[in-house]
Amino acid sequence: MQIETTTTALDVLKTVYGYDAFRGPQAGIVDHVIAGNNAFVLMPTGGGKSLCYQIPAIVRPGMGLVVSPLLALMADQVAALRQAGVRAAALNSDLPADERRALWRDIHAGRLDLLYVAPETLLRNEVLEQLGRARLSLIAIDEAHCLSQWGHDFRPSYRQLDTLVRQFPDTPRMALTATADAPTRAEIQSHLDIAEADAFIAGFDRPNIRYAIEEKDNPRAQLKGFLKRHEGESGIVYCLSKRKTEETAAFLRVEGYDALAYHAGMDKAAREENQLRFQHGEAVVMVATIAFGMGIDKPDVRFVAHVDLPSSIEAYYQETGRAGRDGLPSDTLMLYGAEDIALRTRFTEESDAPEQRKRVERQKLDALLGLAETAGCRRQVLLSYFGDHCEPCGNCDTCAEPPELFDGTIAAQKALSCIYRTGERFGQAYTIDVLIGATNERILQFGHDQISTFGIGTEYDKRAWRAILRQLIALRLVAVDLAGHGGLSIAPLGRTFLREKPTLMLRVPSPPRARREKAGRTQTQSAIAEGDRDLFQALRQTRMELAREQNVPPYVIFHDKTLIALAASRPTSRGEMAKVPGVGQAKLDRYGDAFLEVIAEHP
Known part of the structure; x- marks a missing residue:
């Protein structure tokens, strides 16, 4: 794209992108970078981060260098820019030798506005040497949270990008992300030598996204009911394991959905084919592990469902943020149960990470469980984690149907006493059977029909006790030994609770949700x-x-x-x-x- 020296950022916004005005802090960021300054940009997904580096790259003399983590994402962004008339290309290891040579000729001749490159490719000596002979207008590091060792998506190759600070000291540097808490943000800025005065924090709120979290009851039926409202729309379903990804995709295909699987265990060609079908389709459901989707550029993802507990609030925010990038109404659902909490705890405790890292991971899980168990506005809890705030949103499940609380002090004491009396080695189902006084063969075999806690919990049914135990696990009063087949034991906080007997308010177990089998208007149709x-x-x-x-x-x-x-x-x-x-x-x-x-x- 040939740009006159008098062309302004607003001219480019209108003629290239078709918009009359910038949104939020975009104008300030664009002007700041065009003037030759560095910038750290924290802006929610769908807030227009890409324009913040694309427009300065077009307006400033030279070529913009964009570091991006995924080949598919780069290909997507290059295709969109070319449609708009921008001279963009991607440099990656898959590029044939003749195309690579032609690309370098275009770069050195000044015939390119933007070059996208993965960090692994960029950090090769020959690539850095070639770029040293080119005129760079700016360097933009997208998905910059990958740089932080404390972030949820740390990538070692991103850590080495500080070499760009030394090699191109006079080129404006930009770090852009939608997901960074205060420690992550500070680490990014320090590592890339971006001053606090050059930071632009646009907040984290995504008001077009509806958040909903449910305890697992019948996960497949819950997922089916959720998807019924999104027929003819694209979305993502996240699973924790490769096996569950395959099984869930197969289940959804039987139910009539165009569902694809995506996980790291698949053949590379099969993964790429499925990603291409998802990007090019308009009613495709991608069932995936977290291996899929970072920075995905598809704007019409209308829903994101988690059928297992994600790893942290950062991961949850990043993954749900793939919905509604175009600003249209979009829907999310997260399902979780006691087994998810125990499994996430096990991942942390059995890892080879140093104790400092494990402590951070425990805190992150506690924060996520706080979001799951809150009786207040979920958006308020989510934003407060990142140091942001909002009024009760009216666009989450707890705002729409505020959960009731009850004094669960006695119920918790009964559950903990039962776990203790049965030897702190049995799982949930067995513990609940003892609480409600079930006389099955195992209980009779172990003589637990004779202990003091047998039958003391008949005021609740099995489903209610499962919900109570799940909350006690989330509150760290009860521990789960997955290696020991899911046996429950009293955690240190649980022993403190039994000694001090403070009042404990719990959520009233919700009744089984009516399955929404009738399709209503889709999110797009409602707009x-x-x-x-x-x-x-x-x-x-x-x-x-x-x-x-x-x-x-x-x-x-x-x-x-x-x-x-x-x-x-x-x-x-x-x-x-x-x-x-x-x-x-x-x-x-x-x-x-x-x-x-x-x-x-x-x-």
């Missing part, structure tokens, strides 16, 4: 006026046909949000279409006639 839906679907079909012709994801042509605006405004000329947000000059020239023709057919 479209009734009279515009047929036109929206026709525009969507045209977009898909154009995308298939070029073998690119549909959203690099236009986002759903732009199609919704086109359906609502129904432009009749290129001039009118140019006023629609998201329609830049290159896309207007390339696609304007095709979409105007569809609109003319739907008066």
